[in-house]
Amino acid sequence: MSAPIATIERPTVAVWKFASCDGCQLSLLSAEDELLAIAGEIHIAYFLEATREVSDGPYDISIVEGSITTPHDAERIRHVRAISDTLITIGACATAGGIQALRNFAEVEEYRSLVYARPDQIAALADSTAIAEHVPVDLELRGCPIETSQLVEVISALLAGRAPVTPTHSVCVECKLAGRVCVAVADGVPCLGPVTQAGCGARCPAFSRGCYGCFGPMETPNTTSMADHLADQLGLSHDEVAHLFRTFNADAPAFRSEARRRERAATATTEG
Amino acid sequence: MELDAPVLLSVDDLDTLIATLRTDGYRVIGPTVRDGAIVHAELTGVGDLPRGWTDEQGPGSYRLHRRDDDALFGYAVGPSSPRRELLPPRHRLWTAVSDGDVGFRVREEEHVPAKLALLGVRGCELAAIAVQDRVFLHGLYEDQVYTANRQDLLLVAVECGTPSGSCFCASMGTGPGIDGGADLTLTELFDPHRFLTRAGSTRGQELLAQLDHTGAGAADQDERTHRMDAAAEQMGRHLDTTDLHDLLLGNLEHPRWDDVAERCLACTNCTLVCPTCFCTTMEDTTSLTGDEAYRDRRWDSCFALGFSHTGPGSVRSSTRARYRQWCTHKLATWIDQFGTSGCVGCGRCITWCPVGIDITEEVAAIRATDGRRAARTGASP
Numbered sequence: 001m002s003a004p005i006a007t008i009e010r011p012t013v014a015v016w017k018f019a020s021c022d023g024c025q026l027s028l029l030s031a032e033d034e035l036l037a038i039a040g041e042i043h044i045a046y047f048l049e050a051t052r053e054v055s056d057g058p059y060d061i062s063i064v065e066g067s068i069t070t071p072h073d074a075e076r077i078r079h080v081r082a083i084s085d086t087l088i089t090i091g092a093c094a095t096a097g098g099i100q101a102l103r104n105f106a107e108v109e110e111y112r113s114l115v116y117a118r119p120d121q122i123a124a125l126a127d128s129t130a131i132a133e134h135v136p137v138d139l140e141l142r143g144c145p146i147e148t149s150q151l152v153e154v155i156s157a158l159l160a161g162r163a164p165v166t167p168t169h170s171v172c173v174e175c176k177l178a179g180r181v182c183v184a185v186a187d188g189v190p191c192l193g194p195v196t197q198a199g200c201g202a203r204c205p206a207f208s209r210g211c212y213g214c215f216g217p218m219e220t221p222n223t224t225s226m227a228d229h230l231a232d233q234l235g236l237s238h239d240e241v242a243h244l245f246r247t248f249n250a251d252a253p254a255f256r257s258e259a260r261r262r263e264r265a266a267t268a269t270t271e272g
Numbered sequence: 273m274e275l276d277a278p279v280l281l282s283v284d285d286l287d288t289l290i291a292t293l294r295t296d297g298y299r300v301i302g303p304t305v306r307d308g309a310i311v312h313a314e315l316t317g318v319g320d321l322p323r324g325w326t327d328e329q330g331p332g333s334y335r336l337h338r339r340d341d342d343a344l345f346g347y348a349v350g351p352s353s354p355r356r357e358l359l360p361p362r363h364r365l366w367t368a369v370s371d372g373d374v375g376f377r378v379r380e381e382e383h384v385p386a387k388l389a390l391l392g393v394r395g396c397e398l399a400a401i402a403v404q405d406r407v408f409l410h411g412l413y414e415d416q417v418y419t420a421n422r423q424d425l426l427l428v429a430v431e432c433g434t435p436s437g438s439c440f441c442a443s444m445g446t447g448p449g450i451d452g453g454a455d456l457t458l459t460e461l462f463d464p465h466r467f468l469t470r471a472g473s474t475r476g477q478e479l480l481a482q483l484d485h486t487g488a489g490a491a492d493q494d495e496r497t498h499r500m501d502a503a504a505e506q507m508g509r510h511l512d513t514t515d516l517h518d519l520l521l522g523n524l525e526h527p528r529w530d531d532v533a534e535r536c537l538a539c540t541n542c543t544l545v546c547p548t549c550f551c552t553t554m555e556d557t558t559s560l561t562g563d564e565a566y567r568d569r570r571w572d573s574c575f576a577l578g579f580s581h582t583g584p585g586s587v588r589s590s591t592r593a594r595y596r597q598w599c600t601h602k603l604a605t606w607i608d609q610f611g612t613s614g615c616v617g618c619g620r621c622i623t624w625c626p627v628g629i630d631i632t633e634e635v636a637a638i639r640a641t642d643g644r645r646a647a648r649t650g651a652s653p
Contacts, residue, residue: 165555172544
């Protein structure tokens with residue numbers, strides 16, 4: 001363990017990509033108002049989306065985007081962990097396996113033969129998994145993509161040597177603080193806000209849309225009660241409820257188990 | 273407190289009242305239609321009020337419908353409450369500015385007294401303001417933010433003629449009629465459309481003196497009595513408050529708490545729409561450069577895991593513990609703490625619960641299988 005980051009003049013930061021769309025790491029570049037200040041406070045040592053200039057590790061902070069989907073990446077993340085003091089994972093891919101974790105519920109062999117001309121050249125793991133399933137992670141930022149302001153907050157907190165303000169309560173808190181009318185209660189819109197972690201500022205409900213859970217499960221997600229309500233009160237079918245939970249955080253445990261439960265119920269209904 | 277005889281105001285007079293308040297420098301906050309609900313917003317005139325609208329409310333459900341008249345106040349309470357104006361959801365308390373190696377200076381926020389008028393406030397909301405006054409004005413400490421918003425607050429209340437399916441103010445003794453607590457109290461009457469108006473303070477009297485009102489007769493008073501009696505009959509919910517304090521505190525291990533915990537999402541909605549809930553948390557942040565540090569205060573909820581976080585972790589880690597804490601505090605220990613119930617019967621927690629948990633139903637279920645009675649008679653609890 002090296003010196004606390006808050007005591008380092010300009011800590012070095014590396015940004016790593018695994019299986020992902022790059023959207024989360026681009027959030028750092030989207031922090032237009034703070035970008036110059038960030039560049040002044042940290043030394044970007046490895047960030048291929050931003051600069052070809054690469055400094056060798058070890059690094060004080062590694063920001064990791066993407067999930068682990070290949071044997072090669074499973075090795076590479078261990079190397080990244082080994083040369084990083086603090087490791088932060090960003091986005092639904094890195095924290096829950098991402099949208100590509102839908103393959104965890106199917107046969108990857110079948111996909112491989114359908115998608116690639118030379119499937120024998122593809123080395124893919126059966127599952128897409130979160131970084132924390134492979135190496136210890138110091139801090140996770142949720143979202144698809146992450147919220148830029150949360151990334152800036154985490155960097156500010158690391159530099160100051162304090163805990164970041166990244167609450168794990170529901171999205172509903174953000175709707176209520178902002179004075180938004182609940183789309184679920186006032187409009188009957190299926191909304192995963194009550195079981196989803198805050199951080200986005202309740203973006204979708206702000207546009208009268210239901211939350212689709214891209215920040216993954218909140219601290220104590222009662223997905224079964226939520227799913228019962230969607231089915232019994234809003235009239236969604238078991239398959240429709242399963243689909244709601246099976247998107248960007250499909251493999252997050254609380255969402256995964258609820259989707260499974262609904263799938264089984266749908267099968268039972270069909271067979272019954 | 274009622275001063276002078278009641279008078280009659282027309283719809284135009286009400287418009288003049290709003291204009292007068294605005295001319296006097298008041299920000300007039302009242303009901304208006306937005307995003308499929310009746311919410312509180314700044315009003316510029318009677319035209320902003322939800323004319324001809326009503327609301328249909330029940331557990332986990334809220335819908336707006338047209339009325340067959342031009343009523344301006346023909347609905348119950350919406351998701352927002354006076355609490356939002358008196359203690360805003362998020363506000364900065366202070367900023368610390370670095371002086372380099374010397375240290376730092378703390379710059380406290382100035383809490384400038386607000387000139388705020390709340391129009392359309394219901395009986396349950398007046399009661400809620402009185403409850404929060406005990407917490408923020410008359411407790412151990414006086415809250416500066418609340419005081420700044422409260423000290424010059426002007427209240428134009430409206431008696432409730434259209435309670436919703438979630439309402440139970442009659443059970444809690446806070447409505448639908450109003451006996452004091454506001455500068456002006458209006459009762460909306462029809463054919464012709466008019467407002468029976470009573471002043472409850474010298475400020476209210478002064479305001480009335482500026483308006484071109486007419487005197488109210490016995491028939492107007494009778495119509496008001498009739499409407500309030502009818503409203504009390506229309507309560508969608510009922511809460512039996514007999515022995516409520518001891519009932520709840522004598523049933524802390526009742527199986528109903530497990531039952532409700534299976535349904536409760538711990539999403540915090542009930543507490544954040546409640547007009548008397550007052551809990552906040554502090555958020556300490558710093559600027560990127562580390563030159564400034566900030567302390568902000570924001571609404572918190574006893575349903576959030578972090579709310580009861582202490583050294584070893586959250587004291588109330590289960591949803592059962594959190595629901596029980598909220599319910600018993602609101603209806604029982606609040607009385608020990610502040611000498612009044614924390615519930616005013618507005619029904620917001622019932623309507624805005626995403627899965628429709630109904631506090632009156634939970635209490636009724638516990639009363640129906642009172643564990644104390646079982647213990648007394650020797651039956652298994």
